[in-house]
Amino acid sequence: xxxxxxxxxxxxxxxxxxxxxxxxxxxxxxxxxxxxxxxxxxxxxxxxxxxxxxxxxxxxxxxxxxxxxxxxxxxxxxxxxxxxxxxxxxxxxxxxxxxxxxxxxxxxxxxxxxxxxxxxxxxxxxxxxxxxxxxxxxxxxxxxxxxxxxxxxxxxxxxxxxxx
Amino acid sequence: xxxxxxxxxxxxxxxxxxxxxxxxxxxxxxxxxxxxxxxxxxxxxxxxxxxxxxxxxxxxxxxxxxxxxxxxx
Numbered sequence: 598x599x600x601x602x603x604x605x606x607x608x609x610x611x612x613x614x615x616x617x618x619x620x621x622x623x624x625x626x627x628x629x630x631x632x633x634x635x636x637x638x639x640x641x642x643x644x645x646x647x648x649x650x651x652x653x654x655x656x657x658x659x660x661x662x663x664x665x666x667x668x669x670x671x672x673x674x675x676x677x678x679x680x681x682x683x684x685x686x687x688x689x690x691x692x693x694x695x696x697x698x699x700x701x702x703x704x705x706x707x708x709x710x711x712x713x714x715x716x717x718x719x720x721x722x723x724x725x726x727x728x729x730x731x732x733x734x735x736x737x738x739x740x741x742x743x744x745x746x747x748x749x750x751x752x753x754x755x756x757x758x759x760x761x
Numbered sequence: 762x763x764x765x766x767x768x769x770x771x772x773x774x775x776x777x778x779x780x781x782x783x784x785x786x787x788x789x790x791x792x793x794x795x796x797x798x799x800x801x802x803x804x805x806x807x808x809x810x811x812x813x814x815x816x817x818x819x820x821x822x823x824x825x826x827x828x829x830x831x832x833x834x
Contacts, residue, residue: 756801
């Protein structure tokens with residue numbers, strides 16, 4: 598019985614260990630020469646701007662050296678105060694995936710749903726699925742980015758991508 | 762060709778597009794974080810000043826990266 602209880606406690610500890618903010622120490626991004634992080638950022642990284650949101654990179658799609666789109670209101674406010682052109686969108690139609698690749702009920706973020714490179718703004722899904730389609734298009738046009746969108750697909754947050 | 766680190770759950774049509782520009786490295790799903798973020802590059806890695814920094818428990822290790830202090834869980 599004692600062994601059984603110990604096993605349950607171990608399982609619970611493991612389960613509850615897998616949660617914010619222990620999953621965000623590397624979730625930082627860079628806009629121009631400014632590194633954006635949070636109080637949870639790993640000590641090996643020295644952010645120039647601190648925001649409340651630990652899922653910092655998830656919440657930011659960098660669109661130029663001094664601009665971005667964000668799904669977090671505090672990030673928008675802090676970045677604007679630092680002279681960065683941040684467009685805030687309250688987007689509800691970005692999805693996360695369960696382990697088997699089916700859609701989760703959890704909401705995803707714009708940084709994770711995009712990859713920006715070589716003046717391309719790649720959206721993982723169809724821009725027409727997003728409530729803030731017009732605002733996003735206006736913003737990326739302002740910065741000379743080409744939209745790459747995939748017709749008919751729901752928009753998924755894959756955690757973006759890192760060019761290594 | 763540049764290499765792109767991305768969640769293994771990426772759909773075929775997206776992968777075909779990105780293959781024009783990158784060698785795709787798919788991140789296997791980790792058991793150390795919750796399922797939705799278990800293949801997310803931005804959970805295990807970041808890139809600042811052109812330097813890759815990776816979690817000590819990142820699913821794929823890179824020889825030219827800096828290893829951070831904290832595991833992600």
